[in-house]
Amino acid sequence: MTKLPWHINGKLHVCGSSAFIADEPPQKGMLHAKFLFSPVAHARIKRLDLSKAKSFPGVHAVISYNDIPGENMIGHVLPDEPLFPDKTIMYCGQVLAMVLSEDESIAEAAVKLIDFEYEELEPILTIDEADRKQEWYIPERKIELGQVEQALKKSAHRLQGTCISGGQEHFYMESQRARAIPVDHDLIHIYSATQSTMEVQEIAARVLGIPVHRVIVEVFRLGGAFGGKERAATIWAVLAGLGAYLTQRAVQVKLSRDEDMHYTGKRHPFQSDWQIGFDDEGRISAWDILLRSNGGAYVDLSIAILERAMFHADNIYYIPNVRIRGRACRTNLPPNTAFRGFGGPQAIFVIESAIEKIAAHLGKDPLEIRKLNAYHNGDVAPYGQKIKEASAAGILDQAASDSNYEKLKASVASFNQNHRYRKQGLGIVPVKFGISFTTAFLNQGSAMIWVYIDGSVSVSCGGVEMGQELNTKVAIVVSKVLGVDPQRIRVESANTQRIGNASPTAASTGSDINGNAARIAAEKIRSKLRQAALMLIKERYNIIPDELIFDHNKIFPVGFPNHSISFADSVKRAYHERMPLGAYGYYATPDLFFDSELGEGRPFHYFVYGAAISRVEIDMLSGEHRVLSTHIVHENGKSLHPEIDKGQIIGAFIQGMGWCTMEELIVDVKGQYQSGNPSTYKIPGIRDLPAQLELRMLQSRSSEASVFGSKAVGEPPFIYGLSVFFALQNAIQSVKPEAELSFPATNEAIISALS
Ligand code: MTE
Ligand code: HPA
Ligand code: MOS
Numbered sequence: 001m002t003k004l005p006w007h008i009n010g011k012l013h014v015c016g017s018s019a020f021i022a023d024e025p026p027q028k029g030m031l032h033a034k035f036l037f038s039p040v041a042h043a044r045i046k047r048l049d050l051s052k053a054k055s056f057p058g059v060h061a062v063i064s065y066n067d068i069p070g071e072n073m074i075g076h077v078l079p080d081e082p083l084f085p086d087k088t089i090m091y092c093g094q095v096l097a098m099v100l101s102e103d104e105s106i107a108e109a110a111v112k113l114i115d116f117e118y119e120e121l122e123p124i125l126t127i128d129e130a131d132r133k134q135e136w137y138i139p140e141r142k143i144e145l146g147q148v149e150q151a152l153k154k155s156a157h158r159l160q161g162t163c164i165s166g167g168q169e170h171f172y173m174e175s176q177r178a179r180a181i182p183v184d185h186d187l188i189h190i191y192s193a194t195q196s197t198m199e200v201q202e203i204a205a206r207v208l209g210i211p212v213h214r215v216i217v218e219v220f221r222l223g224g225a226f227g228g229k230e231r232a233a234t235i236w237a238v239l240a241g242l243g244a245y246l247t248q249r250a251v252q253v254k255l256s257r258d259e260d261m262h263y264t265g266k267r268h269p270f271q272s273d274w275q276i277g278f279d280d281e282g283r284i285s286a287w288d289i290l291l292r293s294n295g296g297a298y299v300d301l302s303i304a305i306l307e308r309a310m311f312h313a314d315n316i317y318y319i320p321n322v323r324i325r326g327r328a329c330r331t332n333l334p335p336n337t338a339f340r341g342f343g344g345p346q347a348i349f350v351i352e353s354a355i356e357k358i359a360a361h362l363g364k365d366p367l368e369i370r371k372l373n374a375y376h377n378g379d380v381a382p383y384g385q386k387i388k389e390a391s392a393a394g395i396l397d398q399a400a401s402d403s404n405y406e407k408l409k410a411s412v413a414s415f416n417q418n419h420r421y422r423k424q425g426l427g428i429v430p431v432k433f434g435i436s437f438t439t440a441f442l443n444q445g446s447a448m449i450w451v452y453i454d455g456s457v458s459v460s461c462g463g464v465e466m467g468q469e470l471n472t473k474v475a476i477v478v479s480k481v482l483g484v485d486p487q488r489i490r491v492e493s494a495n496t497q498r499i500g501n502a503s504p505t506a507a508s509t510g511s512d513i514n515g516n517a518a519r520i521a522a523e524k525i526r527s528k529l530r531q532a533a534l535m536l537i538k539e540r541y542n543i544i545p546d547e548l549i550f551d552h553n554k555i556f557p558v559g560f561p562n563h564s565i566s567f568a569d570s571v572k573r574a575y576h577e578r579m580p581l582g583a584y585g586y587y588a589t590p591d592l593f594f595d596s597e598l599g600e601g602r603p604f605h606y607f608v609y610g611a612a613i614s615r616v617e618i619d620m621l622s623g624e625h626r627v628l629s630t631h632i633v634h635e636n637g638k639s640l641h642p643e644i645d646k647g648q649i650i651g652a653f654i655q656g657m658g659w660c661t662m663e664e665l666i667v668d669v670k671g672q673y674q675s676g677n678p679s680t681y682k683i684p685g686i687r688d689l690p691a692q693l694e695l696r697m698l699q700s701r702s703s704e705a706s707v708f709g710s711k712a713v714g715e716p717p718f719i720y721g722l723s724v725f726f727a728l729q730n731a732i733q734s735v736k737p738e739a740e741l742s743f744p745a746t747n748e749a750i751i752s753a754l755s
Contacts, residue, residue, distance in 0.1 A: 027250035031100040034107035041123035041332040041671025049115035058106035064097040070209025081298035090297035093263025123332035130329035143599035146321030151286035155277025168267035174223025175260040178237040180244035192237035196504035204241040222466040227338030258676035267339035270346040282369040296335040302328040309343030316392035318379040399611040403631035425731025433716035434604035442503040443589035445513035455568030462502020463514035481522035483550025508712035515707035521585030532574035606704035610634040612720035616727040623747030627690035635698040638709035649717040656721020
């Protein structure tokens with residue numbers, strides 16, 4: 001058997017022994033929470049009478065807005081979201097009251113006894129409607145470069161269009177949940193399925209009306225998050241915390257799959273109008289885009305998501321005259337939230353759709369148009385950041401050569417000539433994705449390390465493990481600095497008592513930020529161990545080396561290969577010499593700033609580049625399709641763990657493909673989501689994989705990369721999924737050039753585009 005690369009959680013997951021919050025045995029007297037969810041999207045509350053539910057045998061407590069000891073406010077970016085609404089219901093599924101009982105079925109039955117009257121109001125559900133009423137969380141945002149209107153007028157060709165992309169259910173395997181336990185000294189310990197321990201801690205303390213230090217938030221691991229627990233996990237953790245605080249019992253909150261899918265926020269749908277100006281060659285001179293998103297009932301992360309969308313409205317293209325405008329619209333849907341890519345995929349979809357139109361208009365190959373307009377070193381992005389390591393054009397060339405693009409084109413053309421009811425198509429998408437939180441202050445993180453007396457190591461950081469195997473990457477970083485096997489390193493839970501003020505594990509920055517903080521802490525310990533090792537080496541071998549190398553659980557004096565000492569011996573010596581064997585590391589990503597008024601700055605530490613080319617085949621009679629091949633080229637610096645990165649790249653591609661080809665969220669006229677499980681919401685399965693799936697990871701050397709030369713990997717490859725959408729469109733247009741494929745490209749969408 002081949003030896004698998006080391007990976008902390010893999011074996012536990014495969015054996016089913018990794019622990020998740022609600023799978024742990026209940027504490028004595030633990031109460032289960034069940035909720036009264038609003039059945040309507042917009043209403044005035046007329047009466048909420050909890051008395052019948054309270055007196056139901058077995059019910060321990062029924063909690064609503066009157067019971068909140070602190071503030072009824074869980075808004076974070078803006079103070080707009082109550083924990084329980086007291087007057088106005090803003091979305092279908094909003095929590096109105098919480099019933100606690102030791103018995104789940106009793107709590108469920110008691111929810112039905114809550115006396116609740118309301119007066120329905122007209123809900124706003126669409127972007128158009130919200131925009132018409134100027135229901136924006138903040139005024140329109142703008143980023144401008146050059147003179148777009150003049151350039152549009154002067155350009156030889158001009159095209160325009162509207163691009164719509166849909167929402168997406170996160171479909172993490174572990175639904176939203178939390179368990180809160182009251183402990184002595186007036187503490188509430190919340191085990192939360194959150195990507196952001198700091199946010200949960202801060203907001204729970206606010207709602208309970210107690211200092212932040214009286215709330216502990218702890219996360220061992222998440223069963224997937226994909227952005228859906230960056231902000232949207234807070235409410236469930238706060239509800240558990242509130243229940244535990246008021247009853248002084250352990251309280252568990254756990255949504256069913258059905259509740260989670262119906263009532264929690266999703267990826268932002270976008271609707272964007274654009275105009276593009278270009279010359280006979282296809283060189284773009286002007287790009288004017290208005291991005292509008294459906295943010296749902298409360299702001300959540302909608303402003304940052306809109307901002308990231310605006311930063312990706314150029315994708316890989318240098319355009320001298322650009323105007324990017326953005327509006328985030330308030331509607332009566334559950335608050336839409338972070339989802340892998342965070343607005344980037346939505347914006348890239350727009351400009352790539354425009355590129356496809358240019359190619360069709362000029363009768364040119366879309367690959368040529370893409371290469372012609374790609375950024376070069378020294379170009380400046382619309383928001384003023386200089387592009388330093390532009391590699392998009394080279395990556396497109398690599399993808400073309402890996403996929404044998406010219407041959408592929410010829411074979412698709414001949415297939416289409418010879419088949420009447422089946423058609424093939426090719427789709428390309430290049431990617432440039434900015435790495436850093438666009439909210440600059442979030443780009444900071446801490447780590448704490450203990451080296452124990454036997455030489456084993458414990459690392460804590462603020463980062464949350466959610467399947468991306470951040471823990472393994474952090475252990476690898478510490479292992480490199482201390483020269484010990486990663487197996488000797490434990491990466492602990494994220495816990496606010498050990499690491500306070502941690503930013504969410506998001507924006508793909510988990511390993512950059514936490515890895516660097518851990519590196520800095522480990523370097524501090526190494527410098528102490530160095531002193532201890534020099535003492536030992538002098539005593540044992542009577543030599544005084546200039547340099548020491550920490551490797552293979554040993555410390556080697558440079559120039560004396562046979563005179564090593566063990567790492568553990570140097571640890572013991574350092575302890576006996578009374579040297580500190582614990583250290584704190586702090587990292588803040590350097591040189592980031594952005595002025596949102598001016599639309600200018602340097603929001604990103606660096607960019608990740610890549611490209612994908614897909615070939616599909618459609619059945620024109622049924623609308624079914626297969627992906628025949630996908631070739632991905634992904635540039636990711638010096639990977640800390642190529643196998644983990646491969647999993648991230650392929651997984652993200654599949655998730656992106658699901659978004660644009662099959663995952664369809666239906667909202668009814670009342671603002672209620674119609675999907676609650678996989679039978680009404682189709683996510684990709686193993687049979688949807690491309691028949692041939694090739695990945696080339698370019699292990700580039702980058703001066704801009706992060707810890708040990710690695711680059712972030714979590715989100716950018718999501719966008720490769722769009723290559724399948726464009727391939728489907730291309731197949732359809734081979735028979736009907738003017739056809740417009742709607743999003744997502746379901747069988748029905750393919751059939752209606754053809755008819
Ligand atoms: N991979 C798995 N298995 N599960 C997840 O929830 N989330 C993605 C990505 N990869 C996710 C994942 C998202 S949205 C982000 S931002 C990053 O992981 C976060 O982790 P990182 O910054 O450590 O890469
Ligand atoms: N990505 C993810 N989460 C965020 C960001 C971002 O760019 N900015 C603020 N929260
Ligand atoms: Mo990822 S959407 O930044 O959690």
